[in-house]
Amino acid sequence: MSPQPRLRSPLEQRRASRRPGVRRPCRSGVRVMAGHPSASAWISEHLGSPVVKEGFVGGSGWSSAYTVDTQDGRRFFVKTALGRDDSMFRGEALGLQAMYDTHSIRVPKVFHYGPLSPGPGRGGSFIVMEHLDLERGRLGMAELGRRLAAMHLATPKDPDAAAGRFGFPVDNTIGGTPQLNGWMDDWVAFFRDRRLMPQLKMTGDAKLMRQGEALCSRLGSLFEGVEVRPSVLHGDLWSGNIGAVGEEPAVFDPATYYGHHEAEFGMSWCAGFSPEFYRAYHELIPRAPGFEARADLYRLYHYLNHLNLFGDSYYGQCAAILGRLV
Structure with missing residues (x-):
């Protein structure tokens, strides 16, 4: 696919609105x-x-x-x-x-x-x-890591998730894209059928589909020896959806579901997580074998979504990750 002009992503739009000298759409008090x-x-x-x-x-x-x-x-x-x-x-x-x-x-x-x-x-x-007053907040990355790990370790209140099932009581959206959340007992099947395949089909690209189907056929190998339990996930955790009220980390604009805690880092490429964040998080939830390959997998879902929402400039990332994983 040849590169085409694209709309700016939400990350780019929000960063632009925060730059000094860039006017917001509405002045205070109007x-x-x-x-x-x-x-x-x-x-x-x-x-x-x-x-x-x-x-x-x-x-x-x-x-x-x-x-x-x-x-x-x-x-x-x-x-x-x-x-x-x-x-x-x-x-x-x-x-x-x-x-x-x-x-x-x-x-x-x-x-x-x-x-x-x-x-x-x-x-x-x-x-x-x-309304959360984020203007005067001071976000500490280590504290954010600890709080996020505590959220992932918490026993789900939802009875289906507490019983070990993956999904959410309702379908929701990831950005403007429908996100299917019907409950499933197996995480690998859930991520294949509710996450990767819908996004791959949405691209309409034959090459990505072939690579994606090959990846899905061996998806289970990325989870060998890893126990996956349902954690409540924010689901769309990037810098624009993170802030602080005072010194208390805050998150908002979610695409929540119950899934593998590592899937939370699928948007890490535009989240700004520091080494202190990861140290604090992994003190509570240590890295499991194969973490890096699964990190690629979870990034793929969000890159595919960006490709479907914002255009061809995300095609290269999708193809590169599929090439590494297949």
Whole structure:
């Protein structure tokens, strides 16, 4: 496939918005309607105080984010998705709750998700959650490593995951891509059928499909001698989804499911994890044999997703990893 111009990835967009001298879409204090009045109406009615100000934070091809301030001085974080039902935000809400239930790392509390009031040809959904003050936070990489390991070691609250099954109660999304989460008893089969194969088919590329099918036929060899237990995973852990409230690490915007803890590092190529992070994490969860080969495997899933979302500039990484693993 020849290289084509591509859209900037969420990582590039967010980094650009943080560069000195680059203007954000909305200046502080300017009122911007949050895509639809339903979210502000819900906050005013159910959280006890009228909305007095809204500000646009940013967006992607599948949702837009806003801060919403109320008359009593509280601030909430709202996301809207025009033209989408509330299944995407339901998956996000349940994912945040699953991570919260581990009592290990800070996540925003969800107050509500649901459909937007019908509009002419629009429709859509919204989610209202706690606003985390990340501007003054100080993220310590070692503490993030310890907190993430504690989350992965926590006994799942979900009965299926606690019984050793892999998946999640609902399907969700990874970026804007549907992510299938139907429960399965075998991790290798789950990663093959729910993760790799859907992404490979989505590429429509015959060469990647041939290599991917060859990899899937020998996938079990990458897990020989390794015991895999279901851990609650953030599922999309990159620098744009990590912050700190004070000195407490926080994560948000998940694509949560119960899976192999090592799969959490599939986005490590744009997460900025330091040596101190890995040292702290592996003090609690030591590396198992074959870690590096499986790290390639888990990166492949996210590179394929980026290829499907953002275009051909990610083709080379996908082909290179498949070449190494096959």
